[in-house]
Amino acid sequence: MPSRGLATHRALTRRGARGVADLPPRPDGPLVWIHCPRAGRRKPAEELARRLLQADLGVSVLLTLGEADRLDPIDDPGLFTMPAPGDEGGVVQAFFTHWRPDLLIWLTGDLRPALVAQARRSGVAMMLAEAEEDGFNAPRFSLRPNQTRRMLDRFDALCASSANAARRLQRLGADPERIEITGPLQEAGAALPCNEELRDELAAELAGRPIWLAAMVHGEELGTVLDAHRRASRLAHRLLLVLVPDDPEEIDSYRARLDDEGWRYICWSEGEMPREDTQVLLADTRGEMGLWYRLSPVTFVAGSLRRGMKGHDPFEPAALGSAVLYGPFVAHHLPAFTRLAQAGAARLIRDADSLAQGLSRMLAPDQAATIGRRRLGRG
Incomplete structure (x- = not known):
């Protein structure tokens, strides 16, 4: 209901x-x-x-x-x-x-x-x-x-x-x-819930693998995301992309693109766990963003790369410990992105090349630790 x-x-x-x-x-x-x-x-x-x-x-x-x-x-x-x-x-x-x-x-x-x-x-x-x-x-x-x-x-x-x-x-x-x-109301991120038992099981399955999340990806951004993943994977060979479409009803077009480009992927709705050679986890179910944010140290907040887009709430990933990458078109959430960027917890990207560079920098162990401290207000 x-x-x-x-x-x-x-x-x-x-x-x-x-x-x-x-x-x-x-x-x-x-x-x-x-x-x-x-x-x-x-x-x-x-x-x-x-x-x-x-x-x-x-x-x-x-x-x-x-x-x-x-x-x-x-x-x-x-x-x-x-x-x-x-x-x-x-x-x-x-x-x-x-x-x-x-x-x-x-x-x-x-x-x-x-x-x-x-x-x-x-x-x-x-x-x-x-x-x-x-x-x-x-x-x-x-x-x-x-x-x-x-x-x-x-x-x-x-x-x-x-x-x-x-x-x-x-x-x-x-x-x-x-x-x-009294000042303006401050935005803050409420931690989205998740199934902790499932999170622990999936984290154990992926132990040691670098992971990043592309959240709410529009169809016209998919090529940029996959191109960036391909580039970043040259430096991190076991890199896993968790791909969340903006509209799950359009999942067939995402699968077709992955098939056409020869990606090794699984669909989360089919109940599979990622294998060692899985390159993309296609998160085609609703209501599990809390799980993906917890597993991914870096999130690209999509809906932000093309003119006319407005972005999504960056505090959702930030509240769960995930550093943020975002495109230039985030009019509906500009104060939130600005606040995170000033704290060193978010980075602006514009294309596949800068997205891949941002991923490589944020996934580096020393950089990830620094970002985490800044995001939590501890450094």
Whole structure:
């Protein structure tokens, strides 16, 4: 049975509109609504939502985004995800009537008068969190100063991400005594689970072999990944690539490419263990990224090599001890990659040659140990 988060996403996708029809029932008990207008801050918003759920406070969480076309489902019970409702009066009222949130945490800025006003009329406690200096650059905030001041007054708490953001709120009419500088929400990686018994068995089977992971590889990146693996294997003859396709439904095309190029590979779904001569483990099952991250000291985070791609969350491998290689197109997770790169735990690559070079450097024993200490904040 799909999670409620997935059910919500599918209902909204079927409608193709920003209304509230066909939504799952509101859960019993308190509900916290987190609104994240900016796609670039989605990961910290998700982290905040999960921490609220893990705190065992008896709350459910609704996470809304400002850009419906960038919404992906989150398979997490208790966490609902959907686009924010439109500004039409009937839609806004129906949204509040359905969800009846007890607390609204609005992130960054980009306030919408209709939603803020209805939240106040509904008696919802409201917090503006990690307000950003550029979160109030739209002309309406300057052209309608009275409306902007009233919107800010409706919040019970105002938290700015920086001193400049706090000064911006003051210029917009907020009472400086009500503004607290708390900084931005920080992204962090929750360690994905895995079957520990299986991990131990597979680790024993692969003992002594260098391993790297290419995670969520798009079809148009496959050639680059295999070319890099071939080059790196010239220096590490027993090197094993764990290859995770971005879309498991397209597995036949990946197998055809491996067959055409003469690779010795196994498909994980077929229940085989890698042999001594296996060059590629094709990880064609879902829900086992925690296993692959734990086994692989280096992960190439794919979905990042071609223009138009947006990357994937690099904290997932980093949280489990895997150093990160990534391409230049990571717009949705740029702060996370930048943070890891500054710590020496991530390296930018652009093609097969730089990917192979990055692999060789990061798989060297002394370099792997140094990266591990930096990634854990110990050196």
